[in-house]
Amino acid sequence: MTSRIETSISAQLDRMERARIVRADAPRLRDTHVTLSHGSGGKASHTLIESLILPAFSNPLLDGVADAAVFASGASGRIAMTTDSYVVSPLFFPGGDIGRLAIHGTINDLAVAGARPIALSVGLILEEGLNIDLLRRVIESMAAAAAAAGVPIVTGDTKVVHRGKADQLFVNTTGVGVVDDRVRLSVDSVRPGDVVLVSGYVGDHGMAVMLAREALELEADIESDSAPLHTLVAELLRAAPATRVIKDPTRGGVGTTLNEIAQRARVAIALDEERVPVRVATRGACEILGLDPLHIANEGKLVAIVPPTEAQAALGALRAHQLGADAAIVGEVLSEPVGMVLLRTGIGGSRVLDMLVGDPLPRIC
């Protein structure tokens, strides 16, 4: 009798001890799909964050799990801050995915402002029913992209919305950077005579996503160019410190970016179509779909406008960097006609290159 009670008590103690150990361990995520309880703020949320997100993004600032990350800027200079939301579909496409894009995009927004990125935040909006493995792949991709760029993710947030209220997974990233006091990038400093450079092949990202999204029966080896540009910008600014302005020509492409510059700076820009680097596959897909590579998005390219005296130095610096190996001088700034971008076509004609209107919609014939 006694022994039976003792056994039972020791068994219970045993079980409690095991439970204590298990609870002290990092919680383990066993779910296969995101449910609303992962967004409730309770145990499931905790498990999702502790077991999937924090380990992937791990760094001392984030691991503190405070309400806000507190850190020193590490250098003198002005603070740059930017935010961007990512809703790309499909989530995975040749050369990238939504997570990688969200890291690179925000780093690039800082980079082209001349900032050295120092910290990122990640906000996730998950649709109820999202496959956890898919989420894990995106998180791991973000972690890898942030680590490779050397920019820590220091804070974040996760929400879950009812099925149908989001398309699988949306990401917002905010970035903070420091701008050296010597850097004076401004579109208002663009002058006639300045030189226009692009850092490589244009149109790859948008075309890769379009081909993946529309399930076109078009076989083309086009990969997104998604890449962090901050080190490329640093090299460019070192070689060409008088650089007027740098832009990352994302949606709307190089054509739209240059139009924005021409309008803001009250100048004209003339491009040589022949000198704009476009991959054969991208050009082919554009020909078939009736689109202009100069209107297609890039996620790892920059457009720079530099004074003529620094054009060769800028080109050399870009080409010396892995991400700028195919950089080219593509045009120049003119005084007239104000606000317009002109294109000298390959056959010696000319036309106006306008901003993209609406979405790039393929022609039917």
Next chain:
Amino acid sequence: MRFVDEYRTPEGIARLSAEIKRLAQGRRVKLMEVCGGHTHAIYKHGLQDLLPENVELVHGPGCPVCVIPMGRIDDAIAIARAPNVIFATYGDMMRVPSSTGSLLDAKADGADVRFIYSPLDALTLARNNPDREVVFFAVGFETTAPSTAATLLRARDEGLENFSVFCNHVTIIPAIKAILDSPGMQLDGFIGPGHVSTIIGLAPFEFVPRHYGLPIVVSGFEPADILQSVVMILRQIIEGKARVQNQYARVVRDAGNRRAMEMLGETMMLRPFFEWRGLGFISQSALALRPEFSAWDAEVRHTVPNVRVTDPKACQCGEVLKGVIKPWQCRVFGTACTPETPIGSCMVSPEGACAAYYNYGRYSLMQQGAEAGTIPLVRA
């Protein structure tokens, strides 16, 4: 890129350009390119810069998006809004305005409108959504009609019951004839449609030289193709002999594509008449599904309001399509009517004469305008 780059070499282009200048000396020549693909290429490459000022290109009615009358878009939207319908359309039809907004607006308002690249994509949509009704918005000339026909045949062979076609296919010949018969028309020749001709061949164009005494040269779409076609037309004019010639022989067979024509004949028949934007009703100018295919005919399966909308008063798409006025001479060009807020369909598709002019032509226009001082130039 093979089959592209060799038709864009600056040397070859310069030679053709000089030849045109020489041949056209002392005459004023007005040529119409019928096909929207040509209009697009002309602007994209800035070909106008390579033609002497006495050789004028007039942009014809060959942009399939531009000739669809507004009422048909109203009809399309009515179908798209019907419960349980997935409405599948080519991308550039999405922005064309109806009297109550565009398909893009209908989509924002809840209609399930998807854009596709091929009618076969619509078929896949139907297979993947067996409990939905998939309607394909078929538009275009003989270029796109055969793929609609092939899709219909496949739908029939598969016994696919939740798929139908809202057929708006049009035929190019009656439109050319309507233009030739319209008053005030002064054309000296035609650059014939390359893509359409791959299907219908050369014979249907014989009436142009025979009855109207004008040359027509079926042309490819590269800059050198178009310039060479202009050379061929000028030579005909100089010889005083009009005939049909095929510049695009690397693609177009004289007899066309018989299999494609058979498929068209099997699935579609001529409508007694059809309304064209700006050109009005043209008899026997469009295709409808044959009665044997009524099970896949959206006009039979769905309630189509048959909306008739008169073109907006200010819009002069008709005169532009007929080449009577240049796009910039239209009352609303560049002011009320822009690619962002198109009034007429010529401003919607990038190959529409107005959009092409707006996107690509404004600079040279501005230079002319600076001299003439009359051209309204408004930036968006």
